[in-house]
Amino acid sequence: MGTTRIKVIDLSSSQKEIKTSRKHARLAPPAEDEVRLRRLAERAEKLAGVPKLEKEEKEKRHQKPQATDERLASSAADENLVVTEHAEGDAENIEPESAIPAKSPLSKVAGKKKSARRRGSNYEKAKMLVEDKLYSAQEAFELLPKTSFVKFDPSVEIHVAVSEKSIRGAVSFPYFTDEKKVKRYLVFADKKPQTDVKNVIFANEKTIEDLESGKLKPGKDFDTVVAGPKFMPSLTKVAKILGPRGMMPNPKNGTVTDNFEKFLQDSASASTQFKSDPSSPVVHIKIGKLSQKPEELSQNMKAIILAIGHSKIKKAQITSTMGPAIRVDTASL
Template sequence: MAKVGKRISAAREGIDRNKTYALDEAVGLVKERGTAKFDETVEVAINLGVDPRHADQMVRGVCVLPNGTGKNVRVAVFARDAKAEEAKAAGADIVGAEELVQEVQGGKIDFDTVIATPDMMPLVGRLGKVLGPRGMMPNPKVGTVTPDVAKAINDAKGGAVQFRVEKAGIVHAGIGKVSFSKEALLENVKALIDAVQKAKPTGAKGSYMKRIAVSSTMGPGVKVDLSTIAGE
């Protein structure tokens, strides 16, 4: 068995792995234990009572975190003419059409999220095998295929987080940094949980949110008492 380092051992102290904590206490414990040499991301894992193999139980959406993510998000926009100029004015990091498709096909991916105008999707569709596995393929359901590129860019840079349930029925998302105040992290995690609740699919039966845990990049997970979350 691998030896557990002193920092990790110290981070685990005071956390009962079999206990669930009130949401505010869980966030506080995670923040206190984010002691790595970099500003760790605070992450949320939500175990849902769905089977995403069935189309009517798929959960996906987008949540604009009220206090942002703490990340510098690089945005690429597929657009032409006036929409391309609008994207540049709104702060897009990369804007292009055919030439940008060629760069991405060649393996050059210098961005974190992708936005496209509807007329560009036949072109962007060629990149499905490249962008799809990275979770970057534009989709109208999460607002990344839109004629309003300025709003989409502002949302992406201002704290928009996309979420999609994995095969095991779990939604993962980063909701800020340990350097955030506890209050800011709480507002963000509540916004995400609310967005996932609103995205409940028609095919979901029984208990929808089964378990929630909060952690930092290098810290231990802390289980959340679902009774402390409004709506559960």
């Protein structure tokens, strides 16, 4: 038969474990009495030390505020005083901390948010030439070349603040120098109108299906949609396609009409279309180049003012590319 091994471990003794068997069982001396006496002595020492510990904790509690007060006072004194050495290194100057500006990350973030857009030195010099007043049209266009600092022939723009949000129309500038953009029309009519205008697509009910399927695309195949009042209920099906591109027919801009010949003739002769900004009631439009004569620019400005209407205009200002704005009195035109 095989032998079984038993491990005997005495946790209270420092001796290593002793391996024994049935044949020879060598056990370490138990010393049970010594272990019991040692445990009793440890308990007695613990019980005797409880009041001492309580006294020490009470003393520490009374001493802690004093220590903390002393530490706070010393740290405050160190923080309030900054020692700086002279260049010679012989004497020391003491300065209050309030004299040193405090820098915190929050102040940096706030400073970044409040910082305005920085302009170049050339712009600042040009802006100093413009007074804070209303200029007549003649004075404004005479001052405009002096405020330009670019090396190319800049464009001249007018920014008109209007009283209505949805303003759009077309204007023909008498002295506009840019090439006219070829316009393409989509006309919903019962009969094909007689006109000499080119790039006209005559549409009917079946054309709405082509718009829905994507065979006809706004901006790619046509730029303006004109419709008779009869077709407006059917065009509501494609309002999601035409509306975001600003091509949905609207009586305000004259694209809902029965007189197609007159609309096409007037629109084709007009060089530029304008509309107010979607985010604010302001019309931005280019009226020419700075190389043009002031009289020509003044006549172009007069044409856009008349197209919008004096009653709808709150204020206007002109500017060249990258130049400062000049406020203009529209009544002087």
